[in-house]
Amino acid sequence: MSRIGQTLEALRSRRRTALVPFITAGDPHLKATVPALNALVQGGADLLELGVPFSDPEADGPAIQASSERALANGTGLRDVLGCVAEFRAGNDQTPVILMGYLNSVLAMGEGAFAAAALEAGVDGVIIVNLPPEESVSLRGALAEVGIDLILLAAPTSSDERLSAIDRAASGFVYLVSLKGTTGADHISVGEVNQNLARLRTHTQLPVLVGFGIKDGATARALGDQADGVVVGAAIVSRMAALGDDADAIPEALQQFVSEIRQALDA
């Protein structure tokens, strides 16, 4: 079983909700990324999502768009992102790291070359926002060969038929998009998420993590009763943006924010 599978299983047996923070690699600059990842772990993160900046982030709201633009402005490319993962791995061989991005970044490197480089860097999972299961066959194959999970998204609009197809193609966990919208949207409804989650559970045995629009401990807590984990992205990225280039302030602020959510989840 992959590091993701093992981690989620261990959390499940401890009845602990997985907390998965997201940051964009290279925002505000590359040197900030590894200290930020370490701070997230210190604050209580169980898995990490690291965004691969892309010029056309069509599924992201304003906060993550801006973060992606900042990372691109200082020249962050996929190889740099993998470099961050390798550096993080040198000091932490426990916490799973999941890359999140858009397909073109992977295609430009080549699926096979990407899989090999991701393995070498210590990546555990990959989420490609614009890759539904139908189109995922070749990347899934390339990643499976090196034991990296391709994590698929399920949406509020996914039919039952699609949810089973997603289950068949997914590995690691299923990422349930909480709402109809982009990352950072502010119209999450816990009741609706729980309905969609219950429907998804009838199609999959895999753990289900919920993301999009989770901005605070209270929402995380409310979702954590049913979900195996929660992903918090735009709220973290916005907090980083508010600190500007202040390299020392970022880790402290991230650790503080994540531990607040952690406490809410564990209360």
Next chain:
Amino acid sequence: MPQPGSNYAQPSQDGHFGQHGGRFVAETLIHALDELEALYEQAKADPEFQAEFAEDLARFVGRPSPLYFAKRLTERLGGPQIYLKREDLNHTGAHKINNCIGQALLARRMGKPRVIAETGAGQHGVATATVAARFGLECQVYMGAVDIARQALNVYRMKLLGASVVPVHSGSKTLKDALNEALRDWVTHVDDTHYIIGTVAGPHPYPMLVRDFQSVIGQEARSQCLQQMGRLPDALVACVGGGSNALGLFHPFIDDEAVRLVGVEAAGLGLETGRHAAPLNDGQVGVLHGNKTYLMQDADGQISDTHSVSAGLDYPGVGPEHSHLKDIGRAEYDAVTDEEALAAFRLLNQTEGIMPALESSHAVAWVVREAPQFDAGQIVVINLSGRGDKDIQTVADLDGTTL
């Protein structure tokens, strides 16, 4: 349409044109695409839908558009016999309206009260706002902040038509970013909103249905050629931005293998400068805006900023079916520079009394350049995709003339 018995059956069931096309979007949108595809298949087979479409094309758009013999241009160039397919004479001044009528009818059938669109130059935005008014739909148009500044007239025109125009400040603030923002709107309002994509790009079924709606251009041109000249033309020439006017003209001739299909991209300041919008001439295969196709991108897969004097061609991608037609060699794709297009713009004004859009001027410019390669007996049809009134300000600025 390809004729019965055609070997050319694209796209495949799952929306691919060879290695191109497909559906690379967030899972949330797949349901809406499935729904659109099912409804479109039903509408296509429904004589009532086809009759409604034909009726509006005739009485609202003003079709058929003439196939006009450009006698003085022909004499001036001393090459082939040149005919112009006059899409510039359509209501709203370009081919874009053909697709908008079709998609507004689909929105109505789906019971969706709101439509959204992306626009670069504003032509597709104006056409969408027009059909929204015609069918009583709420309309929101996304437009890059840079384009809003350089296309003030069309922005105001959309507002007069009752649409709201939303400036897009992300990325390069141009057409590709407007498309991103329209996709974000759609994913958020997918229950009550239909997204009217303006060209043969995007996720399946868009490249197919936009092509089908635009194929009226080629269907008319084919029968006009047979009627007026008693034979098929030797070549069809059209500009390629996303590729909808080109595919609309080409598609009904796909099986007529003796007919050359020539798509003309924007070479901007020159292909060698990298400052252009010609992914079929100088791009690599990648995935953007829901489909796999040739794109302008850097080694890291970031989409490049493009340049063309013509806002409607200023796009880093191209419809996936063109990428396929290039791969199989059925169509050829060349490019002309800003300068060549501007010269052709002036030439057509002065030889024929027709002011082409700067987009369409690229097709004219290719014929100007390549005329010596043709015999006098050969027939070339140029798709005059739109009229140039919208570009007068741009041309005057380049001239240094203050209006």
